[in-house]
Amino acid sequence: MSASILTTREKAQHLSVSDWWSRNQRKVIPYIFLAPFLISFLVFTVYPAGAAFFLSFQRVRGFISPAEGGGVVLEYKGLDNYERLLTKDKRFRTAIINGAEFAIGTVLIQMPIALGMALLMNAPHIRFKVLARLAFFAPYITSAIVVGWIFTLIFQDRYGLLNAALSMFGIEGVGWLTNKAFVMPALIILGLWTWCGYNSLFFLAGLQNVPDDLKEAARIDGASTVRVFWHITIPFLRPVFVFVVITGLIGSFSLFSQPYLLFDSGAGPGDSGLFPVMYLFFMGFENFRMGYASAIGYLLTAIILLITGLQLLLFRLWRV
């Protein structure tokens, strides 16, 4: 028995690194290739997310001197931040309502427009399709700073292009950025301009995946163009609708750059241009309420997850 153990030990001692490598390299190599991403993901995503979760139960009181290691002075507040957000904070409620209004406004108006643009681009006799796709995609890749600046000029009440255009039809201009009744319409116009073309490309890709033989069979069976579109094309576009609605929703609640620039680093009259991520930024980086800002972030994530889950459920029901 002891001789047998010795033999095993000796074998283990002689097991060289190269032997180990030749045995395990197929298992290890994928992790080596993944390591750069995994390390950066852990450091820049998982750790901050964990730290923010921890912070969401604290109140930041001040800074600790670098001589003492740096950092912030924390006071444990339990669930106070969440309770306050859910039950007392009117601004957070306003930001969520604005996000929801923007989501409904943009997504509901955007989808038919984007689908219409995609149908046009997919039509066999339309020319300059590549140019059209490029033009439709351009607003999406244009810097938010530039977009914000351009739309500031467009929406300016006295000298803006939009009011000038309206006046040509005898319509009196309005304060798009100064009258809180018109702030949301202005933001929705900006949203449509930015995302319609982008989403039309997804619809175009979806349209190109609708099997021609199905449509042809339906036509042979006497289905009109409208019925073919309604009963074949639209159901095939279901995944695109899901994608557009969910990304639109997330984008709406995460809106930051455009309103921040339009309202000159503010939130518009009466907070009419305030969105949840903007509120998070104001609280965390302008008012140094990092704990509260972290709680806003987590609550926002929970709200988006909840709404997304409901949407997925609805789309699943649609399939049935």
Add this chain to the structure above:
Amino acid sequence: MSENKLSRRDFLKAASTALAASGFAALPVGVVRAQDEEISIDLWGFANNRDEWMQNLVDEIWSEVHPNVSVELSLTPYSDLWPKLQAAFVAGAGIPDMVDIEISAMGQFVREAGSEPYAPLNDLLGDQLDDLSIPSATKPWTVRGNIYGIGNEVNPVLLYYRHDIFDELGLDIDAPGTWDEFVNMLGDGAMGAGHGLFAISTQWWGDFYIQFHQAGGEFFDADGNVQLMSDLAVEILTWQQEQMNSGVYVDRGSGDAHYALMNEEAFITVWGAPWYQGFMKQNAPDLEGKWKMRYLPLWDENSYATVPRGGTGMGITTASENKEESWEFIRICNLTAEGSLLAFRRMNLFPSYIPVWDREELLRTDDYFSGQKPGEFIAEAAAGMAEVNVDPYWTLFTDSVLRLAVQPVMLDGADPRTALEEAIDDFEFNK
């Protein structure tokens, strides 16, 4: 023995060194002596004009006096600077020696006593404090008695008016002594000719604060207690609302729109600190020779002649390992004739360093303001300027005032008293 003797050559060498050193010491800008050790200090700022001024100062003055101390000036866009600075403070690493602290970005970093990331400058300033215009140079950066920044410009609000239009209308702009007289004597005449008399912002809390502060009101007392809820605040906000509703006041617009309105003569008087003069020249150059300035009308015998508006102060971080050198840089920038006059030349900002106020170059005539001498107005107004009590929660407070008092009152006709109460409630809730 001969080795201990001082040769003539050695004597001349030593004498010339001593002479150079004494001449060096005679320079008003040389306190930290040139050392063998190479030191680098850095400053984070956000303003191009200040960056240019400091770079010029480094090239023309600093490098001559302190060749071993290099100054790295880092420019970051305004809205990005504070999150970046905050991240550095939280990390406890990568913190600059000095920061250009804009007045509105002061409070959030000094909320809790004992954990301020800026070093108090009181002891370093010492008696030199007497050389500065306190309301502009130190008060906006003073919290709990500690001075955390030195501002280089005097910034009293003055009233600018279109003298050509007033002459044409036969209105005497110098006649009104009070704000009531200002609107009663000039309002109808201006409106009759299609002009607003005065431009006021509905998108900024400051235009309310200027008149409230001038009348003797304050947002906070020295102990940090909110002072906004008063009959005076209600009176001022109501008065502004009435002027807006009657058309005597017009919305001044923001950004390019403000200057478009100015060029279009939508308003014929406007107020601003001296730095605003530079923006007027830049954005409405065709109006050169059509503007003049005067002191603000008063509210009553108790009101201040004017109030300070805006400003940026240089501060030292507690993390700096080169506080002495950093202070020397701040001192040369703000507490020497060379530094402050260079600032005037580069930025056209009237220095807060009082000993140079009688310099001829500061009192030059300005063609944009029809041959007036802005320096004379600024220096005289500075003497009657109110001081501001800055609170660590200042930004949070002004945000509430704008959202829940100024905007609802000026844009939606809300009741001023109710609006002010809501603003204070909101502030207390968020504090």
